[in-house]
Amino acid sequence: MAEEGARSSRHRALARGHRGERLAAVALMLKGYRIVARRYRTKLGEIDLIARRGTIIAIVEVKARPSLREAVEAVTATSERRIEGAADLWLARQRDAHRLSLRFDIVAVLPRRWPVHVENAWQGRGM
Numbered sequence: 001m002a003e004e005g006a007r008s009s010r011h012r013a014l015a016r017g018h019r020g021e022r023l024a025a026v027a028l029m030l031k032g033y034r035i036v037a038r039r040y041r042t043k044l045g046e047i048d049l050i051a052r053r054g055t056i057i058a059i060v061e062v063k064a065r066p067s068l069r070e071a072v073e074a075v076t077a078t079s080e081r082r083i084e085g086a087a088d089l090w091l092a093r094q095r096d097a098h099r100l101s102l103r104f105d106i107v108a109v110l111p112r113r114w115p116v117h118v119e120n121a122w123q124g125r126g127m
Contacts, residue, residue, distance in 0.1 A: 016064060017062075017064065020062050020063075020064040020109035020115075021038065021039070021048055021049060021062050023109055023115055024048070024049060024060065024062045024107035024109060024115050025038065025049055025051075027107065027114065027115040027117060028049065028051045028058070028060070028107070028117065031053075031117065032053050033051035033052060033053045033058065034051065034052050034053070035049060035050070035051050036050050036051065036052050036057075037049070037050040037090070038050075040086060040090055041086075042085070042086045042089045042090070044082060044085030044086050044088075044089060045079075045081075045082030045083055045085055045086040046082075046083075046086060047059055047060070047061075047083055047086050047087060047090065048060055048061055048062040049062060049107070050090060051105075055099050055100050055101055056100075056101050056103060057091075057100050057101065057102050057103065058103050058104075058105045058119070059083060059087045059090075059102060059103065059104050059105065059124075060105045060106070060107055061075050061079070061083060061104075061105070061106050061107075061121070062106075062107050062109060063075065063106060063107075063108055063109065064108075064109040064110075065108060065109075065110065066110070066111060067110065068108045068110065068116050068118075071106060071108035071109075071110070071116075072106060072108065072118060072121065075106055075121065075122070080104070080122050080124075083104065084104070084124045087102060087104075087124065102124065103119065103120055104120065104121055104122050104123070104124055105117060105118060105119050105120065105121055106118040106121040
């Protein structure tokens with residue numbers, strides 16, 4: 001019975017995360033970005049969204065939290081490193097990589113508010 005409850009709780013959290021990612025993608029598209037990848041998985045980590053506007057590539061971590069501060073604080077140094085590693089792998093596969101500017105952003109999905117886009121939330125190594 002407890003296992004069933006945990007599975008149900010995980011399923012709800014996953015569904016909430018997917019809804020947050022969809023809302024974040026819409027918010028970015030309305031700002032002129034094109035979503036080039038969703039849930040990009042590598043052996044080093046996962047990127048929630050990869051968005052492009054011109055030569056700017058936004059590597060986006062989506063966090064659904066009660067406040068903007070909690071969303072930003074939820075991205076730890078460890079998760080930053082994993083995301084950066086995944087971004088390196090994605091960038092290595094792009095033919096026009098030499099023309100692209102990589103940036104690490106957070107989109108905070110907050111209750112009863114439009115998502116908040118935090119550009120340059122952290123500086124990647126060597127960026």
